[in-house]
Amino acid sequence: MIYLVGSGPGDPGLITAKGLRLLEEADAVVYDRLAPGALLRRARPDAELFYVGKRPGDDQAMKQDEINALLVRLGREGRRVVRLKGGDPYVFGRGGEEALALLRAGVPFEVVPGVTSGIAAPAYAGIPVTHRALASSVAFVTGHEDPSKGRTDVDWERVARGADTLVLYMGVGRLGEIASSLVAAGRDPATPAAVIRWGTVPEQRTVTGTLADIAQRVAEAGIRPPAVTVVGEVVRLREEGLAWYEARPLFGRRVVVTRARAQAGELSRRLEELGAAVVEFPTIEIRPPRDFGPLDEAIRGLDSFDWLVFTSVNGVEAFLERLASHGLDVRAIPRGARIAAIGPATAGRVREAGLRVDVVPREYRAEALLEEISGEPLRGRRVLIPRAARAREVLPERLREAGAEVSVPPAYETVPSAEGREELARGLQAGEVDCVTFTASSTVENFVAAFGAREAARLLAGTRVACIGPITAAAARERGLRVDVEAGEYTIEGLVRAVAGLFAARAPQERVG
DSSP, X not given: OEEEEEOBSSOGGGSOHHHHHHHHHOSEEEEOTTSOHHHHTTSOTTOEEEEOOOOTTOTTSOOHHHHHHHHHHHHHTTOOEEEEESBOTTSSSSHHHHHHHHHHHTOOEEXXXXXXXXXXXXXXXXXXXXXXTTBSOEEXXXXXXXXXXXSOOOOHHHHHHHOSEEEEESOGGGHHHHHHHHHHTTOXXXXXXXXXXXXXXXXXEEEEEETTTHHHHHHHHTOOSSEEEEESGGGGGGGGTTOTTTTSTTTTOEEEEOSOGGGOHHHHHHHHHTTOEEEEOOOEEEEOOSOOHHHHHHHHTGGGOSEEEEOSHHHHHHHHHHHHHTTOOGGGSOTTOEEEESSHHHHHHHHHTTOOOOBOOSSSSHHHHHHHTTTSOOTTXXXXXXXXXXXXXXXXXXXHHTTOEEEOOEEEEEEEOOTTHHHHXXXXXXXXXXXXXXXXXXXXXXXXXXXXXXXXXXXXXXXXEEESSHHHHHHHHHTTOOOOEEOSSSSHHHHHHHHXXXXXXXXXXXXXX
């Protein structure tokens, strides 16, 4: 079965629920240039990916007949194939040609519509394509026809008179000619117009004008495909405050997240919600410890511990997974044992597992936890701290000084990662990065290790640096990095607020990169 799936206009959240489910189940994915990269990461690890994208003027790109043949071949091999197309397959997406090729070859197919850029890009730019007081009709027109036809099938005179709002797909290169044709056909030269490039993603850029000057304004702004053009009175609504997407506090900012990829999701999502273009540069990778022996021994003697202390969400996850590998769950934890967690995210994960958290320090660091439990009887008490293989020794050392018997078995380990190093270096050197975030001392250490201390300081000299708290910030400064802001609350949410605050007083950029 071949599924012709519309991926939406660029924002990966705009794919339909059905389209996403099929993508996650597919044996093979055939995708084009406008399919969001974030969606491709949702494909199965063993799914085969085929890039068939075409760029304007690219003679080396795969021809449509070749794409059709590829789909037929994959279908005849008995695979479940998703043909992932930008926008909607049937709205200037050549999905009709591919469906006909499959039909003629006897290959079964289904079509999963997508959100088309002609509606979504204007919406993200603050332009409703219809409005009861301004536009009761809308026409979608291609500005880039099949060059092999040798003629135009667009009757610009009829188009000019036929709808209140015109949405032109592609055609940026012919914008002057198209605008002149519309004016010649009777449209007022003062009719508002807008061109939206890369609609619905943080790189979105919008240029407004009138039919008389929009081509010149677009040329001066350097706007290139992909872009859609909107012509009509509804464009005026953008200036009345409907441009919600571009008004977000981090719109146009490119922010680097250095957390492990498995842990980056929450921070990346929150930054994206505020309009940032997120670059994930995972400086660490979470792996099982080299030796589970100490943790297994602690689990076998779990009923002898008086305290369980969790210092991170990773520690909670790793402990629960290892508990399950022994055929146990949280019921194995003695009822009288007390539980402490550093940070609300860690405490929240403990509670999700069905456990009560007795102590959460007001400041999310080891020293604050020690202050919280300083009044507790610790002499002779057994304390279990499942955590990373290498971590600060402040907590176990102080507990031992208080007379506690402390076990610190490695539950996981972090190893350096330099995935995407060269690409990030190019972006930093070109001034395309606005902020780099660090969520732990280990992310700082591994970032510096990836580039070298002197090079890391040089690369970050022209961008902002945000740290989740004082310990992480101290690690950055010790390695020669300038720190622009520390989160007031040592949490992901606190870090996001700190990053937003960095740019609150500065006008947002028109675009990213």
